[in-house]
Amino acid sequence: MNALTEFSHSLRFIATATRYPLKMGAIWPSSPELAKAMADQVDPQIEGPIIELGSGTGSITKALIERGIDESRLILIESHPHFFSDLCARYPKAYCFCEDAFALQNIAERNDFPKAAAIISGLPLRTQSKTQRQNLVRTGLRLLKPEAPFIQFSYGLDPPVDGRDLNVQPFPVKTIWKNIPPARIWVYRDLAHSG
Numbered sequence: 001m002n003a004l005t006e007f008s009h010s011l012r013f014i015a016t017a018t019r020y021p022l023k024m025g026a027i028w029p030s031s032p033e034l035a036k037a038m039a040d041q042v043d044p045q046i047e048g049p050i051i052e053l054g055s056g057t058g059s060i061t062k063a064l065i066e067r068g069i070d071e072s073r074l075i076l077i078e079s080h081p082h083f084f085s086d087l088c089a090r091y092p093k094a095y096c097f098c099e100d101a102f103a104l105q106n107i108a109e110r111n112d113f114p115k116a117a118a119i120i121s122g123l124p125l126r127t128q129s130k131t132q133r134q135n136l137v138r139t140g141l142r143l144l145k146p147e148a149p150f151i152q153f154s155y156g157l158d159p160p161v162d163g164r165d166l167n168v169q170p171f172p173v174k175t176i177w178k179n180i181p182p183a184r185i186w187v188y189r190d191l192a193h194s195g
């Protein structure tokens with residue numbers, strides 16, 4: 001992707017974020033540093049699809065591919081039709097869905113998703129109710145292979161989903177200061193499978 005295309009994606013992001021601030025949950029696309037640090041949490045050797053929620057302009061998608069993950073392993077779920085069609089055009093081998101990621105269980109059942117190697121989310125969780133956030137992580141962990149990570153970034157210091165009620169451990173992996181605004185990466189794993 002050349003600099004002009006990248007610039008036009010950023011402009012679209014800013015325009016959409018100005019119009020739908022709660023839906024976007026950010027004022028700027030994820031920085032390359034944040035995208036790389038998110039993708040670094042995925043082990044490319046674990047077989048199975050990688051599900052990305054709220055792919056937006058595809059900054060994390062690009063970092064996943066740069067990490068060595070084959071495009072055909074990606075399942076991208078994005079509810080905004082413009083971002084969705086850009087993603088389909090840019091990643092023709094990926095499975096793209098223009099759907100509400102909070103209906104993840106339903107999407108997975110309808111499309112017969114195999115157990116995933118990772119779920120990586122750019123969804124704005126803090127604009128959702130506590131129950132909705134918990135349901136998303138609970139569903140995600142059910143769709144993952146044992147010990148596979150549910151990766152989420154968030155702009156607050158505390159975990160975006162409290163793991164105690166879910167028997168999961170939210171782990172703060174890294175804070176990325178070179179992002180607008182600075183973001184912290186959280187990894188959730190099912191405690192039932194951890195040593």
Ligand SMILES: C[S@@+](CC[C@H](N)C(=O)[O-])C[C@H]1O[C@@H](n2cnc3c(N)ncnc32)[C@H](O)[C@@H]1O
Nearest residue numbers: 026029030054056057059078079080100101122
């Ligand atoms: C923080 S932004 C995207 C971050 C992305 N990494 C980027 O740099 O463009 C959040 C994205 O989630 C999408 N989104 C918000 N709610 C959604 C939902 N319920 N289902 C699917 N996508 C959603 C928005 O359209 C937006 O593209």
